[in-house]
Amino acid sequence: AHLLRLLETGQYRRYGDTRVHTSTFRLITASNEQLDTLVESGQLRKDFFYRISDVVITLPPLREHKEDIPALAAHYLRVVGSERPLAKQSLDVLAQYSWPGNVRELFYVIRRAAVNCADEPMITIGEEDLGPNPLLAWVL
Structure with a gap:
């Protein structure tokens, strides 16, 4: 839930901190698996998949x-x-x-x-x- 909120809003709270911080980071992920297949099988959350798959770059082997x-x-x-x-x-x-x-x-x-x-x-x-x-x- 914390990661999804961070991806959606850019806001996070450090462990033990009461203040909300803001970040403008860009998450870059890589996988050798087909993520849509992982979503279909229930191994990857659909909401997480949609938050990380807005820009997809496919690199050939x-x-x-x-x-x-x-x-x-x-x-x-x-x-x-x-x-x-x-x-x-x-x-x-x-x-x-x-x-x-x-x-x-x-x-x-x-x-x-x-x-x-x-x-x-x-x-x-x-x-x-x-x-x-x-x-x-x-x-x-």
Whole structure:
């Protein structure tokens, strides 16, 4: 009820406070589920759904815009603190992969490669580096 009121009026009361505060925030949400399906099944409240769905931006999965992989890979290398470049053949390998885990999986692949190639002048990624991490299979 508090979140719905905040979304509707922009007003909220801090825990333990008697004063009403006003906010002009914009809520940005993301989901890999179809929210209308969640509403139909009762897993998501209809009134909440309508308050958050006034502007919908649908982003295609990475497998549908592989031209973004070089820029994303370079960005993720900076995020993980690597100044070494990704080998050209690695970009070719990345472009051939289907990316079922989307950009999150790409980040993990880049991060793992940066660690595994710590002593190399360039970061290389082969087909064997893609897919679920075999070292974590025992956890599942």
